[in-house]
Amino acid sequence: MKNIYKTLKKISLLCMIASVLLISIDSFAQRRGGGGAHRGGNIGGATHTRPTQTTRPNSNRGGVQRPANSANKETRPANSNNKISRPANANNKTARPANTNRNNNNRTGNRNTNISGNTRNVDRSRDITINNNRNTVVRRNTVVYARPPYVYGGYRYYGYHPYYYHPYRPFYWGPVWHPWGFFVTTLAVTAIVVSVENTQYHYDQGNWYAPNNGGYQVVSAPVGGTVNNIPSGAQTVNTGTVNNYYYGGTFYEKDGSNYKVVPPTAGTLVDNLPEGGEEVTIGNIKYIKFGETYYQPVQVDGKNKYEVVLVEEDK
Template sequence: MKSEKYSTLFLFALLLAVSSQPITAQRRGGGQRPGGGINRQPMHGGATERTRPNINNNNINNRDIDRNRNINNASRNSNNTNISGNTVNVNVDRSHDVNVVNNRNTVVQRNNIATYRRPPYVYGGARYYCYHPYVYHPYRPYYWGPAWHPWGFFVAALTVTAIVVTIENEKYHYDQGVWYAQSGGGYTVVQAPVGGTVTTIPSNSQTTVVNNVTNYYYGGAYYQKDGTTYKVVPPPAGAVVENLPEGGEEVKVGDQTYVKIGETYYQPVQVDGKNKYEVVQVESEKS
């Protein structure tokens, strides 16, 4: 009995010794614990360092790429947006633009050169005739009032006082000294067409007499009375007017500066101490 008892105890002790060997080796070997725990790496002096478990860097890289894409997109959008306020691009409706012919009444009515007592100003192969001496003053376009509009001005509709005037199969509309041509769903102001005849002109028109003929001037247009009507005529050479409309430009001819409207040259002059303009007669030196 005693021998069996001792044999059982011996086997139990042997099993206990064998089973304890791998646990001790695992603890002493510093191997990684199952379950993804924190590793302890050896350091100088026998200490250990805690290290984080391995993490999949693909997710971090993807997030960085997405963030960079968003930043780049935002940068592009901000570059395409004009926030400076200095230049603004807008869609301009050009449907009402028309080519306004400003030379219908700018072919000057010529005078007999013998009537000019002053020698002409000669420059660039042309002679510029005027009755009055040249006195420069700057060109300032004149405004004739709320019923008047400059050439090229567009209106969507006309007032009930407008009348239709047909000249050489072309239809115009006339209203209070202003001439219109239909265009772009509305009406555009044009120069008074030569030959156009109306029964009334604005009461504040100016009179200018050339060769004993009285001309009525308003808004850049010249009229001569024919019975009970007024007929548009070209600018008569030698006519002196106080004001010029918009649409002119100062042009340098040698030492003198003229105001050119269409093909008509106006010389700045002084009459009775007032700044005025005289219609110039331009002749080629070859003529």
Template sequence: MKRNIYILSLIAILLLFVSPDLIAQRMGHGGGGGRGGGGMNRSSINGGSFQSRDRPSSSNMSGSSYKSNSNINRNNASSSYNKGNYNNASNSYNKGNYNKSNINNNNINSNNRNYNNVNVNNVNVNRNVTVNAHYSSGYYNGYHGYHPYYYHPYTPYHYGAYWHPVGFFMAAMVTTAVMVSVANQSYYYNQGVYYTQVSGGYTVVPAPVNVTVVSLPNDMVAVKNNDVTYYYFGGTFYTKSSKGYTVVVAPIGAIVSTIPEGATEQEIDGQKYVVYNNTYFQPFLQNGQNMYQIVAMD
């Protein structure tokens, strides 16, 4: 009996020296099977084996390190998305589709301007002028009406270095020029070309009707039209008198083979005419040669 009491007393004394923290730790381990199971899951995620003493370390890796990696991956994904896919997509849209659309639109507009407003081959469509029916039924050199229309491209005839088209400007007048006048207006005349004085020099003008000059260049040609002989040079017709050559209005029905530089083509009622100084030349073919006949317009 005394021995049993002695043993119980010894056990009680030993229990007093046991650390409460150790008891709590051991009891926590024993009663936290579910939490221990949780530790195993986290260890398994991190790739380690189940060890209860490593739980705090596993917890740190799962909590801090994992979250840090998650942030890094998330940032990288955002950065890759923003800089790579999103920006590139935006750049592709702006530089590819948007700019190409502008280029295509510009081309379409440019084509519209070229075909609708800008003249192709210097041809203007003139809807304000029509062929005069009265003159078109007349007789010219015994031929009834105008010669049949036959289009051939306008090719300017070049007389030489001495000849200049209307609008040409030069700073000094040539010494061979002579002064002529008509209707109280003075002109400088030189080899079939007429000039007026302007600020800083001289400019070429159309031959004034009724002005008379002493001579014409050797390139002039005689044109007969209804028993009247005209002299043609540089798009201008003259009649000859004792005083020289007088500029006249271009005779309707007259036929020439050349038109000088400075003329334009105009389309009227589907046919193309060459216009020079308000004179209309209709192209046609005569004995296989390209010719022009002067026609009247309204």
């Protein structure tokens, strides 16, 4: 019995110790958040406290301030906008290329000018000042004028035929003929040298050339120039005394076996006038001035022609 009593006494003592320990643990748990059920609540609370910790991004700490600071950093692009003024300055620099282009354009223009100036086989009769003093003196005709002259501006204009206006249309004598002012670099092997009053000309197929700017320019035929042949397309014209031969605005007269350039004879009729003439109005009449020679448009036998006009000062 004593042994049983001692065993029960030990058990009760152990139970008391266990109770004390449980009470201590329970009080400790309450201080820390409670027992098992409270620990479950603590888990839920922990889960809730973690979202509350998510308030840290919304707090005033650096995480939020950093975007604010990054917004401040965005002012750097604003400053970079200020740096855009450099491209603006670059645009100012583009003005230099613009100036360069101007210089290049000027250079190009000069090149084009030089090229056009050196262009060969181009009709430049309209943009070249040509000395037309030769072959402009009109020879008097032995036939008396039956018609009174047209008087205007202190001058008398004589013509055998009545004035009949028709527009001036330059005539083209073919590919071998060239108007005054036409420029070439070289001459054909058929060209010959003709000396007139100590001046040398070159003649080839009805064209008269004078040296000019490293090449040769077509000029009016020099009076007195003599050649051994003229183009087959020359027109035979009657001056009233002798026959002349007319080609490309030039009059030739037979001189033995040769042909000599002569001034136009007053009253001579020709079918066509070459390029290089101009229509001028004198009073009520429109003449064609070719060089210094005046031609009056007339009509003979229903055909349009031009008559060489004698011009004299009205004294």
